[in-house]
Amino acid sequence: MNSLLFSNIIRFTALVLLQVLICNQMNFLGSINPYIYILFILIYPVKNNSLSFIFISFVLGILIDVFMDTGGAHAAASVTVAYMRPVFLKFSFGAAYEYQAIKFNEADLLTRFIYFTLLILIHHFILFILIIFDNSKAGMVVSNALSTGLFTLFLALTLTTLFSRKEK
Amino acid sequence: MFLILFLISFALTTQAHDYNKTKVINSAYQISGSIHGAFSKIGDYFYLREENNLLLEENNRLKSSVFNTKTEQIESINIQQKFRLTPALVNKNSYRFLENYITIDKGEKDSIKEDFGVVTAKGIVGVIDKTSQKYARILSILNTKSKINAKLKKSNHFGTLGWDGEHHNIVQLNDVQDLAEITEGDTIVTSGFSYTFPENIPIGVVKSYLLNDTKDLYVINVELFNDMTNLRHVHVIENLDFNTLNSLNPSNE
Structure with missing residues (x-):
């Protein structure tokens, strides 16, 4: 249990730093910056208490907000995703979720792909609605959410694939 | 639990969008400021050549204006100093969304206050919006709230x-x-x-x-004139008559 806590702390810090120092400076194709920090929420161990999980997601979001001057937009999006996660876990992993036996490292790529895509899209839509906050700019919200979402998804899948072997 | 946290963060977001009330945590804060600062220093080395060219150009322009001005005029300029400039480095710059802010590495410690102007060698950048002890946040001209x-x-x-x-x-x-x-x-x-x-x-x-x-x-x-996506060295302008002028015209916005 302690080693789980430890690895979560490491992951939390590493993802925040990765987000703030690298991903926020990427400006891929002019202005696309992936929001890789939500990987923490995506692969947080399933067994853990959901209340503390939602709270940790809030803290994660607020931290990113502080760095990016976005008020509470990241926090709101992260909390929502954390709250809705069980539904999508059930949807994507089916029976494995009922037995609380999900291992993200061992899940096949398609399941992981669907699960990541759905949650990342929800997160990004909420995020961009709150950041842009102007109903005359709906097109900007959609284009930003889709382009950034795609990039985040790609990065999230790459990172999980890269690190999955080592953790065995 | 979810609802409470969501409402808190939603409230923070709306606060941040509301220019007059903003008291929200921001990137001028010590912790985030210092982390941004430490790592943007590494990035500096990659832009040394560009920065050198920029400085050379500015120097050139200033020198040519000095050579074309009579000495007496220059001396009279020095006497009535109305503005004080402080150089600063940009730690964090954003230009992607509708409300963009820039963080610089100078703050109250360097007597920088709200409403000071910020310029580069080429043109204006924005107006100081929030300050902390060591950092300040600029409301960029690329911000829909900027006027x-x-x-x-x-x-x-x-x-x-x-x-x-x-x-x-x-x-x-x-x-x-x-x-x-x-x-x-x-x-x-x-x-x-x-x-x-x-x-x-x-x-x-x-x-x-x-x-x-x-x-x-x-x-x-x-x-x-400015490339707002590529800011590094900026100057903060302090109007030394600010308080006098402001008290003369209290309704000024």
């Missing part, structure tokens, strides 16, 4: 400079009188009406212009 007085250099017709959020090298000069003669390529400079900026700081050139909906005022698209 700066500006005028046409040629004819002195003035207006308010704002941003529509479309392109990060084009801002809009609104409310210019329809009597004004405008041609594309005209230079737009600060008006000096507000105490934030001295007069005649370059902003950009007229790219296109049209009458507004009521057909009595011009809206001018201004192409910025």
